[in-house]
Amino acid sequence: MMNGVTIASKTVGRLSLYRRLLESSIPCGREHVFSHELALLACVTPAQVRRDLMSTGCSGSPGKGYRTKDLIDGISKVLDYPEVQRVALVGVGNLGRAILSYFSGRRPNLRITASFDTDPQKTGRVINGCRCHPMSELTAVLGRESIATAILAVPAARAQETTDLLVASGIHGILNYAPVPLRVPEGVFLEERDMTMSLETVAFFARRAALERK
Amino acid sequence: MMNGVTIASKTVGRLSLYRRLLESSIPCGREHVFSHELALLACVTPAQVRRDLMSTGCSGSPGKGYRTKDLIDGISKVLDYPEVQRVALVGVGNLGRAILSYFSGRRPNLRITASFDTDPQKTGRVINGCRCHPMSELTAVLGRESIATAILAVPAARAQETTDLLVASGIHGILNYAPVPLRVPEGVFLEERDMTMSLETVAFFARRAALERK
DNA sequence: TGAGATTTGTGAACTTCGTCACAGCAATGC
DNA sequence: GCATTGCTGTGACGAAGTTCACAAATCTCA
Structure with a gap:
């Protein structure tokens, strides 16, 4: 690791969640929060919250809780890049567009600034506030904008070749x-979000739970 | 548990993946597969594959591997309901439509047969091959079609109330x-797929990996 | 100021998930 | 038929993630 501190990937995800909750769901007047309040909002245990917050260096005081502002700043210091961090989207189909419209203007610090597609109907246009480039420009655009993170939403058949291209173009997280x-080669962080696997898992356990109830 | 066998949720997801790979990526002539071949396709270790397959009851023979057909049947016996298992989609926005078009006609045994939305522009119409009902009909439709599984793709502000309604209407997996x-109450299986958390996690580790490389 | 109530920070236990490594067995070659 | 090869099935181990539980710290109120 680059600096001494390692931080678990699940923890990173929850920190992002805590920050969102702090920004949106804590009544404005409140200057302090307790771990059990955040826990309730995030649907985790209070111990989990405290454990996660340890890795930000934030600390609260017994009896009073954590200063809301300290938490938001502390989490941002861990999660955010000093400058804007740009993200690329590859594949501007139904799902790609849903992702674009979902993220547009959500976090100023983390922005999808370039998208790519093979379809000439799409390339050259601005779709959901994001310019769509042809695949041939991928390497150049990623380099120019120093993009290290990509979201992949292409058909299964194209996925591996696209990944190889992304990796060759300097992407470090997909x-x-x-x-x-x-x-992917070592040194590239990968998060798989296969909807079929998710749905089939949920369907399996739903069936099971429904049977149990009978 | 209803029957004696417990099965880990991650294993269920991978079994679904193995089946897809067996159906699509194994050259038709091949009657047998080795665990290391499946492992390569699924990007996991051979030991993981064998471990997962244990819970299907399938067994292979040393030197020859697993009979492809046995595997597909064995996995299906675990994952599939004898009848068609119906799924509901709540929230037919950008993401909802992407999900619908993604799943339409993919697995005959697991089908999204009903969708729901509050927007009167959408209700009453068939969108991406799926009838969209008003929320007021939710309980009735889920009951009539005995749906126990739901996909939730509504705005954050509506999510919890919608969930409560789903649970009250007999849903056991979301x-x-x-x-x-x-x-959700105990006995309801829940899979969270928060895109913001995922993206922020990937961005974090991408940045870290990129810095390390310097 | 001191007693009591409450919450933090964290070592230790536990749970879950994945990997190792090897005994045992089917197939093949001699 | 015996030795060899190479893969399966699985007990044991290890890593990652979560919860327990309690000492130490702070606040409240008399």
């Missing part, structure tokens, strides 16, 4: 919505 | 794409 597992 | 954690 969020994969294509329904195939990706092969 | 796949949540709304960007808030849901509170």
Whole structure:
């Protein structure tokens, strides 16, 4: 690791959640929060919250809780890059557009600034506030904008070749919505979000729970 | 548990993946597969594959591997309901429509057969091959079609109330794409798929990996 | 100021998930 | 038929993630 501190990937995800909750769901007047209040909002245990916050260096005081502002700043110091961190989206189909419209203007510090597609109908246009480039420009655009993070939403058949291209172009983190597992070299962080796997898992346990109830 | 066998949720997800790979990526002539071949396709270790397959009851023979057909049947016996299992989608926005078009006609045994939305522009119409009902009909439709599984893709502000309604209407499994954690009673299986958390996690580790490389 | 109530910070236990490594067995070659 | 090869099935181990539980710290109120 670059600096001495390691931080678990699940913790990073929850920190992002805590920050959102602090910004949106804590009544404005409140200057302090307790771990059990955040826990309730985040649907985790208070111990989990405290454990996660340890890795930000924030500390609260017994009896009073954590200063809301300190938490937001502390979490941001861990999660945010000093400058804007740009993200690329590859594949501007139904899902790609949903992702674009979902993220547009959400966090000023983390922005999808470039998208790519093979379809000439789409390339050259601005879709959901984001310019769509042809795949041929991928390497150049990623380099120019120093993009290290990509969201992949292309058809299964194209997923691996696209990944290889992304990696060769300097991408170090991929969020994969294509329904195939990706092969990436060491040093590239990969998060798989296969909807089929998710749905089939939920369906399996739903069935089971429904049967149990009978 | 209803029957004696417990099965880990991650294993269920991977079994679904193995089946897809067996159906699509194994050259038709091949009657047998080795665990290391499946492992390569699924991007996991051979030991993981064998471990997962244990819970299906399938067994292979040393030197020859697993019979492809046995595996597909064995996995299906675990994952599939004898009848069609119906799924509901709540929230037919950008993401909802992407989900619908993604799943339409994919697995005959697991089908999204009803969708719901508050927007009167959408209700009453068939969108991406799926009838969209007003929320007021939710309980009735889920009951009539005996639906126990739901995909949630509504705005954050509506997510918890919608969940409560789903649970009250007999849902036992929820796949949540709304960007808030849901509170569900025991006995309801919940899978959270918050895109913001995922993206922020990937961005964090991408940045870290990129810095390390310098 | 001191007693009591409450919450933090964290070592230790526990749970879950994945990997190792090897005994045992089917197939093949000699 | 015996030795060899190479893969399966699984007990044991290890890593990651979560919860427990309690000492130490702060606040409240008399």
